[in-house]
Amino acid sequence: MNAPISRSHPSQSEDVQSLWQKDRDHFIHPFTDFSLFHEQGCDLITDSDGIYVEDAYGHRYIDGIAGLWCVNVGHGRGEIGQAMADQATRMAYFSTFNNLSNAPAAELAAKLAELAPAHLNHVFYSCGGSAANDATIRLVHYYFNRVGKPHKKRILSRNNAYHGTTYLAASLTGIKSNNWDFDTLDHLVTHLSEANLYRRPEDMSEADYCDSLVSELEETIERIGADNIAAFIAEPIMGAGGVLVAPDGYHARMQAVCRANDILYIADEVVTGFGRLGHFFASEAVFDTQPDIINVAKGLSSGYAPLGATLISDELYEVLSTPQGPGGVLSTGFTYSGHPVSCAAALKNIEIIEREGICDNVRETGPYLERRLKTLAHHETVGDIRGSHFMLCIENVADKTSKALLPVEARVGDRVAFEAQQRGLIIRPVGHLNIVSPPLIWDRDVVDRVVDILDESLAATSQTLKDDGYL
Structure with missing residues (x-):
């Protein structure tokens, strides 16, 4: 809460104060509270x-x-650093566009398919959670265009959900303070109630509360029209929105309603994936759901290198992988999709998670x-x-x-x-x-x-x- 100089070691204060000053003067931090930052810095x-x-x-x-x-x-894992160094000195980067690839990206895609629910066998790489969610919605819209349902564009999200801060991901995010004075794509996103057991009506049981949330989904679909709704996106447990655990059976019931209305179910496992709830993926193992898409980042590489991934079902891939016509390509992606150094970090990270239990x-x-x-x-x-x-x-x-x-x-x-x-x-x-x-x-x-x-x-x-x- 105080500027670092106030608690410095005398032998270090000059150098550290200089670094603190550079940071304060030039680095625009994510989610900066400017009412404090100018005076206190970081x-x-x-x-x-x-x-x-x-x-x-x-x-x-x-x-x-x-x-x-x-x-x-955990921090300071030398073997992850070494895996990254080995890959960087062998080949730090080359394009994965067109007909080019690299070994770590291929190995990691196969490993993710092995760990994920059985129907999720295809991986689209990005550089983090926001980009993964953003790319996913673009792929979902493309999918419905390709199957002749171009009006299915609306995405259902939830109040207090956090799905990122890129333009579309920020629109999916339902934390109101995140978007103060920022524009959002409101014509694409409708927010449902969050599943907040602590603040549910006092006279309502957990089971009745779950019923009310599922009814809200059904009523929203009826109001907007299933033919206009592409997907529902949800964190298995809400993260930044308050670590909200939904009522028992909520996710499975929400998915069942989505399937009955041809609405894709997207699990944002950017936080819950890779062990945080005791499993590599929580959707099926903990919440009895089989999402059409799972998005991951964060624990995928344990933060040692920026990396995100969208895991796509066989059913969706069959459509995405069919050319629109002669010369047609899946014209989306990132320069760093499948970055070899990041993928090498993720492979070693997964090895450690498995080896050390x-x-x-x-x-x-x-x-x-x-x-x-x-x-x-x-x-x-x-x-x-x-x-x-x-x-x-x-x-x-x-x-x-x-x-x-x-x-x-x-x-x-x-x-x-x-x-x-x-x-x-x-x-x-x-x-x-x-x-x-x-x-x-x-x-x-x-x-x-x-x-x-x-x-x-x-x-x-x-x-x-x-x-x-x-x-």
Whole structure:
């Protein structure tokens, strides 16, 4: 929360202050809060190892957010770096357009087809989650044009969903504050209600709440017309929108309605994929769905190199792979589609996940993390603790009974994150929320240390909120 110079080591302060100044003056950061940035700048993270990161002054922190949902196998994996170096020195890049390819891209596509639900055997590469979701919608529209249904253009998304920040992906995103004063493609996207069990009507059971959400989908299809709707896109568990776990059976029922109306079901597994819920892919293994398309990024390479992928069903591929006519090509893609260095990183990342049984660790340690975090419910500002396995969230409130929120200017999420960082833990503030999404190699001892830090941090936050007149 303070400019780095205020806590510098004297021997380092001049060099670090210069770097801090360059960053503040020239780097436009994603999601910058300019009401603070001009004065405070950013803390500079310079080193990492395993579950830890270190700032420019040598302060060490437990990484509670896996970089940004993505460093699943942990930091400083030399073998991933070596795999990238080997590929870069052998052949860093060559085009995959036309009739050209490379070995890592081919190997990774085959591996993803092996790991994914059985019908998803074809991979379209991009450079990250936003691009994967954006490219997917373009392919979906192309698909329906090719099968003679050109009016099927509308995409159904959900309030508080996060699907990225490229133009179309931002339109899919249902977090209203993400798009303040930005234009969106509203003629293409309709948002349904998010599945928020914590804030469902008080007199409604979980089963009845699920019924109401499915009914909303059916009513929306009736209103817009199935002939005008191309796809429904959903995160298995909402990430940045609040780590929202839907009612039991929700995803399978939503998919069934989509299939009955010739609407494609897209699972955005950018966060949930590659072990965060204990499986390489959560859609089928955890939520009993068989999406027509699954989008992945983040944990695909554990953040060691930018990479995204769209996994496409055999049925869709049959249409996409049929030329429109003589000389017709699938005229979409990216310069870096199937980048060999990124694909080499992903292959080694997947090898580590399999070899070290990291999904097993998540299935074993994740429920313990959930139980331990729930012990923090005694704090007066903690309204809800939710999520699954290594994807969890604390919702901070002003009043537990009414679930009323603190004023935005109280910055409660920022306060908790600041107190945690002062004690050696980085967690993510998102408004009134705090998200815990660690590397997947945490064990029970680390969990206990983290919960102790959060316990102190929440207590300290309550005190500062009282001191400032918010409680």
